[in-house]
Amino acid sequence: MGSESVWLRPRKQERQTLTLGRIVAEAVALLDEEGAARLTMRRLAERLDTGSTTLYWHVRTKDDVLDLALDAIFGEVPVPRPGPWRAQVSELLAGWRATLLRHPWSVGLLDRPMMGPNALGRTEFLYATLAAAGFSGADLPAAAHSLATFVTGSATTQAGERGGAAPPEHLRDHPTLAEHGLDHDWDDTFTRGLGYLLDGMASRVTRHSHGSGQG
Template sequence: MVNESVWLRPARRERRPLTLDRIVAEAVALLDEEGEARLTMRRLAERLGTGSTTLYWHVKTKDDVLDLALDAVFGEVPLPAAGAWRERAAALVTGWRAALLRHPWSTGLLDRPLMGPNALERTEFLYATLAGAGFGGADLPAAAFSLSTFVTGSATMQARDPAGDGAAVAGRLLAHREAYPVLAAHGLDPDWDAVFARGLAYLLDGMAARTQP
């Protein structure tokens, strides 16, 4: 039997080399599609078209993958190039919130140490922006924490209400308006974007007042 010429056989599609960047990108895609509970090293290796042994050469544990994926989300946050301190701070945290909401699973990982290069670069930018506005000493971390915890708390609450469960809560409050009159009047089904923008303005107004002589 004559062997078929290599020139007559369909070309094989070469596999892309396994790199850390490719692993992280695939992990983010898996997390976006199925959430943290479905992420395993075996499933990630399968999606990458490789064996677990090869994957473990790059990352040792699932925790490694989660830390890298979370830092990749921070890498999506633009660093504002211009503007007064207030505009730069507002643009940073608004972009931060948007990145977290694009990847709702990320809000469940915010209790992890944020020591990746992207997270540290954004934190450094926030601190430098506030320091440039005149915040120093204990005021500097207090101002930075106020903004960072506001954005993470807001994104976490919104990400955990994807189906609008707040409307059901508001309905319950209306049914018990005698016990909770103020809550019933204002509801708990907010316009998340409007609430975030208003709350951020409150914080920045207070901070701006602290910078006045």
């Protein structure tokens, strides 16, 4: 990933025989079916029924394709309608998590720079919603980062356990984990955990608001 990001290069003129949108859509389909390890420029060109030269006109590398595909699925995350800040944040993060789980390959790419318009748009919405709720200064990025880390960590853990949980006999020396740690409802666990985070954040905003009012 040492080359310049696809988002920082001038966009080339579309060729009638192949569009960037079609390339990205086919890449997402391939990734959904087989995962990131199986994605190659040659296989993508074959699926598009075109030559590699034509494909390279639009995208230089596999990294370009992955960045474009990752941003494309962020476009599936619904932007919440106006409402209370907690409801908006909860809706945004629930949609974010659902999208990652629909595309399990994406959780392995979340360390990539997210500079595409869809990812930036959702991140902007999160920051703006928190700012309107009263978060400011260092509290604003801390709150946004905590929420983003929670949703990506939750999706990554759930996607990683789709291969099966550890058998009970493997946990005989860890009784609490055996009883409570593995067999749970993922949706409920996510909702409860997000509620804990938002409770703490709401409390902090309330304290700061009262404190500034007293000054």
